[in-house]
Every structure is written in C-alpha cells, then in structure tokens.
C-alpha cells in the first residue's frame with residue numbers, strides 16, 4: 001500500500017508533466033496551468049485586532065509593544081489593526097472579489113489557548129475561527145492555515161519561548177487542539193512562518209519581538225527547537241490525523257536571493273553560496289535534503305568559531321540521529337516567502353555585526369544595487385530576476401520532487417491606491433516565476449500574494465504598506481478600498497496570464513525583459 005507521502009509525490013509528478021506540456025508556448029506567452037493555486041495571505045496579529053476580547057490571552061507582541069511604544073515609528077500596536085476579528089466578512093468578500101481560490105491565514109495561538117497550554121481552550125476563539133472558515137468555504141475559497149505566525153503566547157515567552165526545548169511539546173499540544181477542532185474543514189496547513197526572520201531578528205537581534213538580543217546563542221536555540229517543533233507537529237498530523245482528514249502539511253521558510261556582487265569574482269560567488277547555506281540551508285537542509293541535518297558548511301563554521309571564541313561546545317546544538325530522521329522529509333511542500341535580493345561579498349567584520357552572531361558566523365557583507373528601485377522600506381529593493389534564481393537554487397538543492405508553494409510575495413510602499421509600483425512588481429515577479437516553471441522546469445504549484453490589505457507591518461507599524469486593498473486606519477470602519485494592484489491581480493487570476501498593458505504605469509517603462 002502506498003504511504004500518504006508517496007500519494008502526495010505521485011500527484012506532484014503528474015502535475016509536472018502537465019506543466020511542461022502547457023509551457024510550450026514560449027516566453028512572454030506563458031499561462032498558468034489549470035489547478036495552479038492562486039491565493040492571498042494574511043496573519044492573525046497583523047489584521048485581527050481585538051487583542052483582549054472574548055477571553056483572548058496576550059501574545060508576546062501585545063506585551064512588548066504595550067511596554068515599548070517607541071518600538072514602532074508611529075508608536076502603534078496591533079490592538080485594533082484592520083479589525084478583522086469583527087470585519088472578517090468583508091475580508092472574505094475581498095478575497096472572493098480577487099477571484100483567487102485560496103486564502104492563507106493564521107490562527108492566533110493565544111486567542112485559542114490563552115495560557116499557551118491546552119488545559120484551557122477559549123470557546124469564543126473556536127467559534128470565531130469556525131465562522132471565518134465556514135464563510136470562506138461558502139464563498140468557495142480554500143483555507144490554508146498557518147499554526148504559528150510569530151504571536152507566541154506571553155506565558156510561553158516568559159519560559160524562554162523557542163529557546164526552551166519544552167516548546168516542542170507545547171507546540172505539539174497546540175497543534176493537536178487545532179487539528180482536532182478544524183481539521184475536518186482545513187486540508188492544507190503550514191506549521192510555522194519564516195523561522196529565519198523570527199529567530200535571527202527576534203532572538204538574535206532586536207529588530208523583531210521578543211527583542212532578545214541573544215545573538216549567536218539564543219538565535220540558534222530558537223532555530224533548533226522551532227525545527228523540532230515543526231517536525232513534531234508534522235508527525236502528529238501524519239500519524240494521527242492525515243489518515244482520516246487527508247490533508248497536506250508543510251513549512252514556510254523565507255529567503256532573499258544572494259547575488260554575487262561581482263559575478264566573475266570567485267570569492268563573491270562563494271560568499272553568496274555561503275550566505276544561502278547559512279540563512280536558508282540551516283532551515284531547509286534538515287527537512288528537504290536527502291542527507292538531512294544542518295548543512296556541512298554551517299556545522300563546520302559555527303563549531304569552529306565557537307571553539308575559537310572559548311565556548312566548550314558549539315553554539316549550534318546537535319540533532320540526535322533519531323531527530324535527523326524525524327526531520328528529514330517532514331514537509332509535503334516547500335513554502336517559500338520571497339521579497340527582495342542582496343549583493344554578496346566576503347567580509348570578516350562589519351560595524352553592524354554583533355559577535356558572536358549568525359551574521360558574523362556567515363562572514364558575508366550585504367548590499368543592494370542602487371539601480372534596483374526602492375519604493376518603500378529601507379531593506380526592500382526590487383530585483384525580479386532574484387525570484388527566478390532563488391526558486392532555481394531551491395530546486396537544484398532539494399530536487400524537483402518537492403513541490404514549491406510561494407506562500408508570500410509582495411511589495412512595500414508608503415501608501416495610496418494608485419500603486420503602479422506594486423502592479424509592476426507583481427507583473428515582473430510573476431513573470432520570473434513563470435520562467436522558473438516553464439523554462440527551468442521548477443515545480444511550483446501555488447502563489448499567494450502578500451497581502452490582502454494594508455496591516456500592522458511589525459517593526460514598521462502602519463508606516464509601510466503591503467496591501468492589495470487600502471485600509472483607512474483613521475476611519476472607525478477601517479474602510480477597505482481596492483488598489484490598482486488588486487484589479488491587476490484579479491485580471492491575472494482571471495486570464496491566467498500576465499498582461500503588462502492592462503494597467504500601465506504612466507511614469508515608467510519597466511518590463512521584465514529590460515530588468
């Protein structure tokens with residue numbers, strides 16, 4: 001009898017032949033294949049609001065931004081956000097309007113389990129998520145649910161959060177509650193969102209909450225126990241729920257593309273590869289590679305530097321042989337979030353690095369090409385070919401068998417409904433993705449635009465906008481208005497093609513061929 005994993009694999013292989021057959025039409029003319037998953041994504045803390053309503057517990061984000069209003073430039077919080085806790089019907093109507101078949105959302109762990117633990121389930125939260133899911137299904141939209149999109153219950157953060165090995169058990173307990181409650185209607189799960197951003201900038205640095213600043217030590221504990229937590233939830237689902245619920249479960253990782261600063265300089269090429277292994281391979285290799293475990297280059301560098309720095313043991317924990325086996329293959333798809341790219345060159349020291357830290361362990365300097373447009377936040381430059389390249393890198397590293405689902409991709413700007421830059425961004429990035437599918441044979445099964453509407457953008461508060469829909473945060477109603485990018489995305493989904501002339505940016509002549 002075929003295992004559930006083999007069944008998933010067969011479906012993937014079958015769809016691969018469909019992709020190559022339809023890709024024959026040539027560059028510029030590619031159409032998205034039948035059954036391609038078009039969606040749009042959100043996350044609980046960024047949209048729900050109602051931070052203390054109906055028995056919800058506090059998340060570490062609630063606690064931190066209340067205590068440190070200066071954390072965001074506009075001294076804002078997610079207390080109300082887009083008020084989706086009350087306005088979820090509007091949200092579903094917007095998803096419907098876009099014409100996409102899928103909606104990626106997350107469940108707030110502290111809304112469901114106010115103490116973080118499974119001894120106390122908040123019934124109002126159960127009712128809320130069932131209503132949202134029911135409304136989606138009524139509108140023929142398939143929910144894709146993330147269990148953990150960064151909003152850890154504060155009582156668990158007080159125990160050390162993901163630096164505490166016990167978190168693996170608490171996460172498994174939480175996952176069991178969710179699968180029991182919603183697994184009859186939710187058939188696609190991602191366990192966790194962007195482990196790299198969460199651990200490196202939240203536990204290692206001070207950019208994200210919990211602002212732990214445990215660089216070089218806590219950040220690796222977070223990586224290690226999040227990976228084990230993911231595997232625990234995967235196996236729980238695989239053994240106890242999949243046989244009856246028959247769904248899929250995967251993981252969402254984030255990756256920038258690493259472009260060698262000088263493509264003919266071998267040192268820059270090596271630096272770019274090292275960066276990708278450190279910042280993506282650390283998370284992906286244990287799960288998606290044939291060998292499992294952390295990549296060799298990561299293991300060697302952190303072990304060697306730890307000893308040189310006077311530590312008795314490596315700052316990066318070791319997996320047991322059983323853990324290596326349990327992690328390997330523990331994801332039905334590769335969920336990829338991609339936004340931007342950086343130029344890479346080797347470096348032994350940068351002013352901005354803490355020592356020890358993953359940055360200094362990596363030994364690579366990051367820059368962005370001044371020619372790449374920068375329509376919003378500082379970290380974000382537009383370089384569409386980077387999307388095709390990172391998809392190819394993943395395919396090359398981990399094989400074509402593992403389906404890739406783009407669980408997030410989108411652009412930041414400073415607002416307005418005439419968001420031509422975002423229209424261009426989606427056109428150009430999707431065009432690169434189609435080339436990765438058809439010209440390079442990468443196995444991409446779905447794409448989720450980030451994000452449905454302007455929301456609480458973590459460190460940036462409400463100053464940075466990613467939405468397809470504009471939200472008037474000053475209005476009581478949190479009025480939502482479609483931007484040009486929503487209209488453009490709807491047209492792509494409707495026609496299954498990119499029409500660069502559908503909405504023309506009056507001030508630019510960019511086109512994928514020129515970038």
Ligand code: NOJ
Pocket residue numbers: 043046193194337408450457458466
């Ligand atoms: C990835 C995160 O998952 C999401 O929450 C965030 O808003 C986007 N990046 C944009 O920064």
